[in-house]
Amino acid sequence: MVGVRKLYLPKADTEEEAEDAFHKMCQALVIELGQKFEKVGQAQLGDDWLEELVAQGGDPQEISNWTSPFDPSFVFSQPLKYHDSLLWRVLPNNAEFYNNYKSCRWARNRWEHRQISPSLEQLKKDMKYFYFVAQEAKLSIEGALPQLLQRINNILSGSFNPETSAEEPVTVSAEETSEEVQVAVEKDDAEKAERTRERTAAKSESRPRVGGRWIGPKPTRALKFKRQLNDLTDVETKESVKHLWGDEAALQIARLKMIDPMGDIFVDDSDGALFGYKHGQERLLGYLGAEPERDLSEVQGFSLPYSYSLTENGIVCESTGENLSKVLGENARTLTAVLKKAVNPLDELKITTHGDLYSLTEQGPVKIARVSSTEWFPNHLADSK
Numbered sequence: 355m356v357g358v359r360k361l362y363l364p365k366a367d368t369e370e371e372a373e374d375a376f377h378k379m380c381q382a383l384v385i386e387l388g389q390k391f392e393k394v395g396q397a398q399l400g401d402d403w404l405e406e407l408v409a410q411g412g413d414p415q416e417i418s419n420w421t422s423p424f425d426p427s428f429v430f431s432q433p434l435k436y437h438d439s440l441l442w443r444v445l446p447n448n449a450e451f452y453n454n455y456k457s458c459r460w461a462r463n464r465w466e467h468r469q470i471s472p473s474l475e476q477l478k479k480d481m482k483y484f485y486f487v488a489q490e491a492k493l494s495i496e497g498a499l500p501q502l503l504q505r506i507n508n509i510l511s512g513s514f515n516p517e518t519s520a521e522e523p524v525t526v527s528a529e530e531t532s533e534e535v536q537v538a539v540e541k542d543d544a545e546k547a548e549r550t551r552e553r554t555a556a557k558s559e560s561r562p563r564v565g566g567r568w569i570g571p572k573p574t575r576a577l578k579f580k581r582q583l584n585d586l587t588d589v590e591t592k593e594s595v596k597h598l599w600g601d602e603a604a605l606q607i608a609r610l611k612m613i614d615p616m617g618d619i620f621v622d623d624s625d626g627a628l629f630g631y632k633h634g635q636e637r638l639l640g641y642l643g644a645e646p647e648r649d650l651s652e653v654q655g656f657s658l659p660y661s662y663s664l665t666e667n668g669i670v671c672e673s674t675g676e677n678l679s680k681v682l683g684e685n686a687r688t689l690t691a692v693l694k695k696a697v698n699p700l701d702e703l704k705i706t707t708h709g710d711l712y713s714l715t716e717q718g719p720v721k722i723a724r725v726s727s728t729e730w731f732p733n734h735l736a737d738s739k
Contacts, residue, residue, distance in 0.1 A: 361498050361524040363505045365516045369472040376465045376477050379495075379502065380426070381542055382526045383458070383484055385535055386493045388424035390444045395423070398440050411436060424538035427716050430459035434700050446490045454490075457483040460661070460702040460714070466549065467718040469657065469704070471633055474506045481506075498526045561627060561638065563648065564708065565656040568636035573620040573629050577642075579610055586610070586642075589618060598626070598643045606640065608736030609707045613656050615639055632656065653721050655706030660734060662703035664693050669703070671731055681731060689729060696722050709735050 362378040364371035395403030408420045408428075420428040433441045434456055445451065461480040464470045481503060488496040501524045508514035531539075562569055576589040584607050586596045596603045610619075615630035621642050622629065628639040637656075648654070661672040668690050669678040678686040697703065701713040703722075709730070712721045727737035 361495075361502050361526060363502060363524060364474060364477075364509060365514075367474045367509050372472040372474050372477050373465065375474075375502065375506075376461075376472070376480065377543075377546055379477075379481070379484060379499070380458070380462050380465070381539060382495050382498075383488060383493065384426045384429045384542075385424055385531070385539070386488075386495055386526070387429050387491070388422075388535075388538075390491070390493075391429070391441050392423045394440060394444045398443075407440065408432075422534070422538050424535055426462060426542065430455070430462065431700055431716075434459065444491070451487070451490050454483045454486040456700070458487055459700065463702065463714045463716060466546065467714065468553065469714055469719060471635065474510055478503065478506050478510075495526045498524050561625070561646070563652050564638055564640050564645070564654045565706065566638055568629055568638055572636070573622040573627070575621050575623060577619040577621055577628075579615065579619055581611060586619070595621075595642060605736060609640065609655075612658065612707050612736055613639060651721050653706060653710045653712050653719050655708030655710055657704050657706050658734065660705065660731075662705070664697050664699045664703065669693060671734075674731075676731055678731060682729075685729070689723070689725065692723060705730065705734065707736065 360378070361382060362375050364375045392403075395407060399406045404420070404423055408416050411417075411432075416432075419425070420432065422428065433439050433445060434452070445455075457480075461483060465472065465480075470476050481499065485496065485499050487493075488499065505514065560569065577595065578587050578589050580587060584604070585594050586607070587594050596607060599606045613630075613632060615632055615637075616634070617631055619639060620629040621627070625646065626641040626643040628642055630637060630639040632639075645654075659673070663670050663672055667677060667679070668686065670676070671678075679690065693703075697713045698715065701715050703711065703713055704719075705711050705725070709725045709727070710721055711723050711725050711730075712719045725735070727735040
């Protein structure tokens, strides 16, 4: 036996601190659920329970990948995919628990692949799903999460001082963990570190994707976005520059409204790249003029605040409860058919200001298609009118 499981208490409201705290919270939940699954699996199927359980699904990829009961993919996906799984014997089998459990899976994918801006406020929002699951499944982590929440609140209120506050580790369980658990923890930590290295390497690009973090010095030519007048003007000359978009001017103005950047916008005249602030972060907002060609599989634009699911009844907006088939009728048939072939129903579907529809998988975002406002839920996308 080695070590005990602990949560990480952040010391500041930074992306790195929030990310580390979320990672360890999620990891602790996965390990404890894996231990519950292991007990019921061994009791029902014997020592080779995991291999036998996974084989029942008949999915070659799952048989190849799900080799540990402490793998986040196995813990979050197997019960959600297989409603008759024996793992539900140690979980509350009701719709509310299922939805919160799925939200934990979605939250992990968002954090691990930076589809959100890591912050303590975001961590606080996502904690509620983990607390619900821990409470309903009677996990030890339930008793530790309030201490993490208290630390978050103290930092956000300005009452936490890392120099004067005693640092006491928050133990999830005093029970020592097995070597198999320790191996799973090390693997999970190593994968997180590799994703961080990949993001750092990507910063060497001359330009990120639209919506990505700005790379390089801030441009000096300022533009004023006049939302009420549907115009973009040069701060110095006061002249409109939206004509540089040509026939797409109305669409590009509508996209800027959806992005809602803070303060002035700055343009790099060498290629028309637009610099702006979104949630206090430097971002590439788009281009004044034609966008340069990029990999068609790359997701472009800012993710919109909607979540969608692929269900037996079609595409459903989780945020509003609307069904695309009921909204568009027969016009939704083709897109729905495409998604049924390309999407894992467990994955969250998202869409960007560019109309890039993508699924947020365990491996990261995967672009499915680019859709127009007429092909999607009304008022979710900008149009050219």
